Structure formats: structure tokens, C-alpha cells
Amino acid sequence: MSSMESVLKKSFGLETFRPKQKEIIESVLKKHNTLGVLPTGSGKSLCYQVPALILEGTTIVISPLISLMQDQVNTLQEKGINAQYINSNMSKKDQEDVDRLVFNGEVDLLYVAPERFNSSEFLALIDSIHIPLVAFDEAHCISKWGHDFRPSYQEVIPVINAHINDAIKVALTATATEDVEKNIVDLLNIENDHVYKTSVKRDNLELIVNNTYQRERFILDYLNNHKDDSGIIYAATRKETEKISGFLKDNGIDSLIYHAGLSKKEREENQYRFINNDVKVIVATNAFGMGIDKENIRFIIHFNLPGDLESYYQEIGRAGRDGKMSQCILLSNSRDILLQQFFIDRSPASDDVKESMREKLDRMIQYKETSKCLSASIVKYFDKNEYVEPCGMCSNCLNVNRTVDMTKEAKFLIELSKDYEISPEKAIQILRGESADNIIHASLHHAKQYGSLSNYLTSEVHHIIEEVVYQGYLHLKNNTLYLVDKSYRVLDDLDKVYTVTYRTQFKEKVDVSTETSFNESLYQQLKDKREELAVEKNIEESQIFTDTLLKEIAKKMPENKSDMIKISGIGNYKLKHYSPHFLKVIEEYKK
Structure with a gap:
């Protein structure tokens, strides 16, 4: 048994690693800077905790939340692991006690907030000890394109490079889009070979979008039908949490609240009571949840539209950590969009970051309004090259309005993709019979499918392509359409492809090009x-x-x-x- 497996069993009582944990740990032990993108609840912490117990010296863990680092250190200490934290809530004497333990080599894992690196005393301490590894927990906070950017996270990197340049760096997060991933990799000097990811798909989460105008009534009925289940109701503002909790109380349902306006004591007490099942329901802002270690959360309801899909994914990721089926329900109304726009306008972020936030809000709105599989939509948001198939259980997959037969159109597209290696844009041009320079130059106007959808609008053909991809009959990778085993079920007339109503009007064939870009x-x-x-x-x-x-x-x-x-x-x-x-x-x- 390797030292990795023995540490896993002896210190954490676990028999096997989860997907990608072992690869990340091996990469770190081979002294490579490493990035791990693993879904919420998939054991990211072990990816630096196991190496910390193997490597000589003190591993520093940079963590964004005081409550999170306290919870993690308490859990580790209960397992007999030498872990400590230093934060601004501690007295000077307590800080000095931890400093002494660190200086004497009695600490394997030291958790700190990034601001700690502004302290000359702390810098003197780290200069005096051996630090083999620096772990960035919730690493999306490093990137200004991340949904929870914290400048102090980015500012700490040059300080670490100056004081502990020989330390290995490992960054871990559940939510990294391609832009965020690239940003982290550049900032921490991580080679692409040392980026490890698993799919964000969670097979035990049933995703539901419900556009009801009676949100309070929906929640009341839902809770009355799920009395034995534990869950979180997220709201966008403190005022909204108080209002929802008051409404539930008036209707005989006990719930707790959690937001940044409560005293520290009240927040801790409410969190403790929820985790220990004293009360089944907690109504909270997004201040609640990071690091919450409660396995049996059966539902998460968003009363308001979140500002971006990263936040939404992280929040719903708190459901079903025990592997059992759980529901994630998104409610919202039109005022939610105005509220999120207000939050962006009020943000102290730079103009280009605000623009990025607006783009993320647009993608969140698209998720709320799409007719495609919700699970596949989230997967494609985080990794547009991942092959997707419909989950078969989200509210869109179960939509009874999916009755329009588009098998004939799907067949044209699949045959075209079989004959040529093309992008969706070129597929639209060929199927619509456009006489654009790039199509004529590449002789694509000779394709037998050329003009087969000539009376369809560009947006309609685009809809067909997306449906075929999201239903798993084609794979879109690096902006190229590829056939998969399932494609032949359509070509061989074994499967029919259905969609929601999407035809808006019939239009005569036009010569306007969809993709004049190549006009290079x-x-x-x-x-x-x-x-x-x-x-x-x-x-x-x-x-x-x-x-x-x-x-x-x-x-x-x-x-x-x-x-x-x-x-x-x-x-x-x-x-x-x-x-x-x-x-x-x-x-x-x-x-």
C-alpha cells in the first residue's frame, strides 16, 4: 500500500480515492503546480490534506472564509491531525500560541486568509520554516473573471513567489469556466498537463425551473409535501429571507434564517441547529453554505434568480451529498433581473469585470428560459467540449410540449456532419443554401444537403443543431460537429427526434451569409x-x-x-x- 493510500485510510478512515483525487495528489507529490476542478462535495480538501501529511514541513492553506477554515481545522483536529488556523478573530495571545507551534514544526496544515500575508510578523514566520505546499482553496476567487473574485487572493501570489518560491502550488475549485481556468493557470504558472477536471454533471440532482407567479404558495405546498426533508431556500436579499421565514411561520412551518445582518452568535447557532436536524428548513442569502458539511439536504429552492450560473451551481451542489436523489428548484420573476442588474451597477468592480458580470447574468437568464436539458446546459456552460446527453429527469426533459417531430431535419444535419468536418455556423450556411464566399470557395455548395432547409431562418436551424447536440445525437467539440454511436439510431430510423415548437415563420431562401467571417x-x-x-x-x-x-x-x-x-x-x-x-x-x- 502506497503512502497515499495508507494516509487516506489511517488519517481519514477512507478506503479509496474519488475520481481525479489520486491524480491531483500524485501531481503535487511530483512537485508540479496543479489545478483541480472538482464538483462541490467531491472531496477537494483531501487533494491538499493528504500531501500535507506526506510532505515534510507545514502546508499553508489559503481559505476565503473564517468560518470555513475553523470548521475544517476542527474536523481535522478531531481526526488527530496537526492543523491550526490564524485569523483576525483571534486574540493576540492565541495567535502567538499558534505561531510558536508552527515555528516548532508541530503543525502540518496552517489555514490562513489571504490578508494574513500583509502582516510582517507572519512573513517573518514563514521565512523561518519549511513550506512544501501552498493550497488555494476556492481558487475561483483568484480570477477576476470568477463569480466571487477577491482581489486579496490575487495580490497574495507575488508575495508567495517572493517568500516561498520553491513551494508547490495547488489550486482547487468546483466552479471554473474556461476563462477562469485559463486565468488561474496563468497566474499560478500551471502547465495544462497538470489540470485535472471531472464533469460537473450530478446524476442525483433533479433540476427544475418553475416560472410560477405564486412563489410563496409554491414553497408552502412543497414544504407541506416534504415534511421529513431537510432543505435550503435561497433568497437574494436579507429582507426577502425575513419575509419568507415570516410567511412560513404564519403558516405553521418552522424555519431558521441566515444572513450577514445577524450577529455572529445567531448565525452560528442557526447553522448548528440546521446541520443537526433540529429544524429542517433554513432560509438564507448566499452568505450561507460554503463548507456546509450536511449530507442529507434533499432540496434547494432559489426564490430569486442568482447572478450567474457559477453561484447557482455551487449553491445547488450542497444538495444530495449522500448520493441520494435531491431536487433543485429555480423560481424567479422579472424583478429579479432588475435586482441583479442593480447589484452589478453598484459593484466596486472595474468596468470590464462589470461587463463580464452582465454576460454571466445573460447566461443565467438563458438557463431559466431554455427549452433544452437543464443538466446538459450546465455541463456545456462549464465545458463546451464535453459530450452531453439529456438527463431525462429535469423539468425540460419532462416537458409534455416536446412534441414537434424534427427527425427529418436532424437527419440532414447528421448526414452533413458525417460527410464533412464542419462547424455549426457552416452547417447553418450549407443547410440554408447560402451562396457565401467561404462556402463556394470550399465547394460546400456541392454537398447533397445544400439548401435542404432553405426556407428556415438562421435561428431555426441553430435551434435544430443545439437540440441534436443536447439530445446527444451529435458531439460538439472545438466548434466541430462529430458523429457518435447514437447518431446512427437516427440515420437507421430507430430513433425519432422531438423538440418544442420553434418554427416562427417560413422564409424564402436568401443569399445573406450567416458566417461572412471567413471573408478572412x-x-x-x-x-x-x-x-x-x-x-x-x-x-x-x-x-x-x-x-x-x-x-x-x-x-x-x-x-x-x-x-x-x-x-x-x-x-x-x-x-x-x-x-x-x-x-x-x-x-x-x-x-
Whole structure:
């Protein structure tokens, strides 16, 4: 038995590692900077706790929440592990006692908040001891593109590099989009070979979107039908939590509340009572939940729309940690969007980060309104290259309105993808029979499927492609459509493909191109303009427009700001500060 397995069994009482835990630990022990992206409840902490007990010296764990580090240290101490924390709530004497233990080599794991690195005493302490490993818990806080960016997390990196440059760095998070992942990898000097991810898909979570106008009535009925179940009701504001809890009390249902406006004692007491099943229901803001170790949470209801899918995924991830089926229900109304927009406008973040927050809110709204599988939608949000199949149990998969037969259209698409290696954009052009330069130049107008959906709108063909991908009949990877085993069930007439009503009108075949970007020359001119602006403003090119967005602009060739704002990913800030430069390039190109 290796030292990894023996530590796992002896110190944590576990027989086997969960997916990717072993690979992450091995990478760390081989002295590689490493990133682990593992779903909430999948044992991220073990990925640095096990190496900390194998490596000589004191591992430092940077943790964002005082309550979280206290809970983790208490749990470790109960297992007989030498763990301590230092935070601003401690008395000077208690801090000095921990310092002494650390200095004497009696601490294997030391948990600190990033702000601790501003203390000259702390820096003197870490200079005097051997630190083999620095772990960044909740590592999405490092990235300004993350949903919970904390500047102190990013500011700590140069300090660590200056004082403990030879320490291995391991970053762990449950919620990293591709932008966030790339940002973490760049900041912590992690090679792509040492990034380990598992799918965000949780097979035991039943996802439901309910657009009821009677949210309080829905919650009351739900709780009366699930009296033995434990769950969290999330609300967007403190006032809303008080209001919901009062409504439940008036209707004979006992619940606790949790938000940042309560005293520390009251928050701790309510959390303790909920975890110990004294009260089944807690109504809370998003201040509640990080590090909550309660396995039998059977439901999570969001009374309001969250600001982004990362927060939503992290919050619903607290359900069903025991592996049993649990429900995650999203309620909301139109005022929720205005509230989230207000939060963004009031945020102290920079303009480009606010723009990113607006884009994330747009994706959250799309999730609420989509007709596609909710589970697949979340998977594709975090990893657009992952193959998805419908979960078969979310509210969209069970939608009785999924009755429109689109098998014929699906077959055209699958046959086309079998004959050619193409992107969804090119598939739309071919199926609609567009006579664009890039199609003619590549002789794609000779494809037998060319024009087979000539009386369909671009948006309708786009809907068909998304449905076929999200139902698992094609795989979309690196923006290319690939056949899978399931594709042949449609080609062989074994499966029919159904969707919701989506045809809006019939339209005559048009010669306007869906993807004029390859008109490579316009795309290149837009890239040149972006580079010029990035140098002038001293920012990264991707902060202006990503390559994907530039391609979209080159496809659609907007003529004015009204056209530009319709392109997904362009909000008010980018419209005002960057768009005029690109509109000018397009105008010149058209001339």
C-alpha cells in the first residue's frame, strides 16, 4: 500500500480515492503546480490534506472564509491531525500560541486568509520554516473573471513567489469556466498537463425551473409535501429571507434564517441547529453554505434568480451529498433581473469585470428560459467540449410540449456532419443554401444537403443543431460537429427526434451569409484593430473582444450600435468604448 493510500485510510478512515483525487495528489507529490476542478462535495480538501501529511514541513492553506477554515481545522483536529488556523478573530495571545507551534514544526496544515500575508510578523514566520505546499482553496476567487473574485487572493501570489518560491502550488475549485481556468493557470504558472477536471454533471440532482407567479404558495405546498426533508431556500436579499421565514411561520412551518445582518452568535447557532436536524428548513442569502458539511439536504429552492450560473451551481451542489436523489428548484420573476442588474451597477468592480458580470447574468437568464436539458446546459456552460446527453429527469426533459417531430431535419444535419468536418455556423450556411464566399470557395455548395432547409431562418436551424447536440445525437467539440454511436439510431430510423415548437415563420431562401467571417480579410482587419486598441489602453486583447466575438462581428457585419448590441457578449460598456472603432473598420471594408 502506497503512502497515499495508507494516509487516506489511517488519517481519514477512507478506503479509496474519488475520481481525479489520486491524480491531483500524485501531481503535487511530483512537485508540479496543479489545478483541480472538482464538483462541490467531491472531496477537494483531501487533494491538499493528504500531501500535507506526506510532505515534510507545514502546508499553508489559503481559505476565503473564517468560518470555513475553523470548521475544517476542527474536523481535522478531531481526526488527530496537526492543523491550526490564524485569523483576525483571534486574540493576540492565541495567535502567538499558534505561531510558536508552527515555528516548532508541530503543525502540518496552517489555514490562513489571504490578508494574513500583509502582516510582517507572519512573513517573518514563514521565512523561518519549511513550506512544501501552498493550497488555494476556492481558487475561483483568484480570477477576476470568477463569480466571487477577491482581489486579496490575487495580490497574495507575488508575495508567495517572493517568500516561498520553491513551494508547490495547488489550486482547487468546483466552479471554473474556461476563462477562469485559463486565468488561474496563468497566474499560478500551471502547465495544462497538470489540470485535472471531472464533469460537473450530478446524476442525483433533479433540476427544475418553475416560472410560477405564486412563489410563496409554491414553497408552502412543497414544504407541506416534504415534511421529513431537510432543505435550503435561497433568497437574494436579507429582507426577502425575513419575509419568507415570516410567511412560513404564519403558516405553521418552522424555519431558521441566515444572513450577514445577524450577529455572529445567531448565525452560528442557526447553522448548528440546521446541520443537526433540529429544524429542517433554513432560509438564507448566499452568505450561507460554503463548507456546509450536511449530507442529507434533499432540496434547494432559489426564490430569486442568482447572478450567474457559477453561484447557482455551487449553491445547488450542497444538495444530495449522500448520493441520494435531491431536487433543485429555480423560481424567479422579472424583478429579479432588475435586482441583479442593480447589484452589478453598484459593484466596486472595474468596468470590464462589470461587463463580464452582465454576460454571466445573460447566461443565467438563458438557463431559466431554455427549452433544452437543464443538466446538459450546465455541463456545456462549464465545458463546451464535453459530450452531453439529456438527463431525462429535469423539468425540460419532462416537458409534455416536446412534441414537434424534427427527425427529418436532424437527419440532414447528421448526414452533413458525417460527410464533412464542419462547424455549426457552416452547417447553418450549407443547410440554408447560402451562396457565401467561404462556402463556394470550399465547394460546400456541392454537398447533397445544400439548401435542404432553405426556407428556415438562421435561428431555426441553430435551434435544430443545439437540440441534436443536447439530445446527444451529435458531439460538439472545438466548434466541430462529430458523429457518435447514437447518431446512427437516427440515420437507421430507430430513433425519432422531438423538440418544442420553434418554427416562427417560413422564409424564402436568401443569399445573406450567416458566417461572412471567413471573408478572412475582414476578421484579420478586426484583429489588427483590437491589437492596436489593446496596446493603446494597456490591456489584454481578450478584454476588448474575444476571438469568438470578433468572428461573430465579422459574420454579422453590424452597421451601427443598434446592430452591435444584438450580438451576444456585447454590453453597454463595450458598446460605448470599443464598438465605434470596429464599426469604422466594417464600414471601410464594405466600401
